[in-house]
Amino acid sequence: xxxxxxxxxxxxxxxxxxxxxxxxxxxxxxxxxxxxxxxxxxxxxxxxxxxxxxxxxxxxxxxxxxxxxxxxxxxxxxxxxxxxxxxxxxxxxxxxxxxxxxxxxxxxxxxxxxxxxxxxxxxxxxxxxxxxxxxxxxxxxxxxxxxx
Amino acid sequence: xxxxxxxxxxxxxxxxxxxxxxxxxxxxxxxxxxxxxxxxxxxxxxxxxxxxxxxxxxxxxxxxxxxxxxxxxxxxxxxxxxxxxxxxxxxxxxxxxxxxxxxxxxxxxxxxxxxxxxxxxxxxxxxxxxxxxxxxxxxxxxxxxxxx
Numbered sequence: 001x002x003x004x005x006x007x008x009x010x011x012x013x014x015x016x017x018x019x020x021x022x023x024x025x026x027x028x029x030x031x032x033x034x035x036x037x038x039x040x041x042x043x044x045x046x047x048x049x050x051x052x053x054x055x056x057x058x059x060x061x062x063x064x065x066x067x068x069x070x071x072x073x074x075x076x077x078x079x080x081x082x083x084x085x086x087x088x089x090x091x092x093x094x095x096x097x098x099x100x101x102x103x104x105x106x107x108x109x110x111x112x113x114x115x116x117x118x119x120x121x122x123x124x125x126x127x128x129x130x131x132x133x134x135x136x137x138x139x140x141x142x143x144x145x146x147x148x
Numbered sequence: 149x150x151x152x153x154x155x156x157x158x159x160x161x162x163x164x165x166x167x168x169x170x171x172x173x174x175x176x177x178x179x180x181x182x183x184x185x186x187x188x189x190x191x192x193x194x195x196x197x198x199x200x201x202x203x204x205x206x207x208x209x210x211x212x213x214x215x216x217x218x219x220x221x222x223x224x225x226x227x228x229x230x231x232x233x234x235x236x237x238x239x240x241x242x243x244x245x246x247x248x249x250x251x252x253x254x255x256x257x258x259x260x261x262x263x264x265x266x267x268x269x270x271x272x273x274x275x276x277x278x279x280x281x282x283x284x285x286x287x288x289x290x291x292x293x294x295x296x
Contacts, residue, residue, distance in 0.1 A: 045213065049212055049213055050209055051208060051209065051211070051212065051213050051214065051239075052200070052205050052206075052208050052209035052235075053209075057200050057205075058200075060199060060200050061198055061199065061200035061201075063199070064197055064199065065193065065197055065199050065291065066199065067291060067296070068294075068296050069294060070296070081234075081238045082234040082235075082237045082238035083231075083234045083235045083237075083238040083239070084234070085234055086229075086230040086231045086232070086233055086234020086235065086237075086255070087200075087230075087231045087234065089230045089231075089234075090229045090230035090231040090254075090293065090294050091199075091231070091294035092294045092296075106238075107234070143213065143215060145238065146216075146217060146238050146239035146240045148215070148216050148218065148240075
């Protein structure tokens with residue numbers, strides 16, 4: 001059985017890749033409940049000039065067309081924003097693992113109220129990475145979440 | 149001044165293009181409040197095998213990186229699903245024009261409760277097009293909204 005830590009490590013690796021590319025260091029991956037990887041990705045705003053590619057939407061895209069998401073798990077290094085929370089709700093993704101809800105809090109409580117199983121890890125390394133990024137790049141971060 | 153009908157016509161043209169490509173006939177466009185087109189697009193599930201590209205997310209993507217969405221208008225031929233409603237909420241898009249909320253009802257009331265100006269047109273031609281598509285392609289339609 002795959003542990004939550006193993007799943008989160010894939011998202012964290014995606015965040016690292018994004019950071020190395022000069023992008024916003026948020027990563028995500030979509031797995032089946034039994035730990036099979038369907039898709040992984042990271043925020044592409046800087047790299048592709050693509051405002052629509054948050055980590056979660058990029059992982060969802062990489063997973064291709066799926067007939068059901070009920071038995072899937074979205075693992076993300078950062079609490080999913082409303083855009084990505086809406087994705088989880090619309091497609092009925094059954095579970096979300098959040099690496100860090102201290103640097104940013106999106107719609108995870110709303111998802112839990114709607115029956116999604118939400119697990120918050122609050123990994124110190126992820127919190128430190130995201131906190132440093134927000135501190136060093138406030139304009140880019142605010143742009144990514146639509147804050148003026 | 150650009151009328152709502154003129155804005156909706158751009159989204160409707162995108163829906164037509166999508167249908168001609170053999171795709172799901174939903175179109176959208178993002179405008180400034182004073183009618184300048186920022187981006188337009190349509191559902192790309194069939195054409196690109198891309199589950200992440202709903203009409204609204206495709207139009208949002210085509211608009212590129214924007215610093216503020218407060219004075220923008222998302223025009224869509226169909227009521228935005230939760231994924232696309234989450235997009236509108238997260239990025240603070242100020243207004244949504246819905247061409248049809250009879251074939252499908254997404255998160256538009258939730259958006260209105262959160263201060264988004266929502267205008268519903270219910271254009272008979274759009275309702276007829278979407279109704280026929282759902283009738284003729286129930287599996288594809290259900291896949292696009294995550295229904296099993």
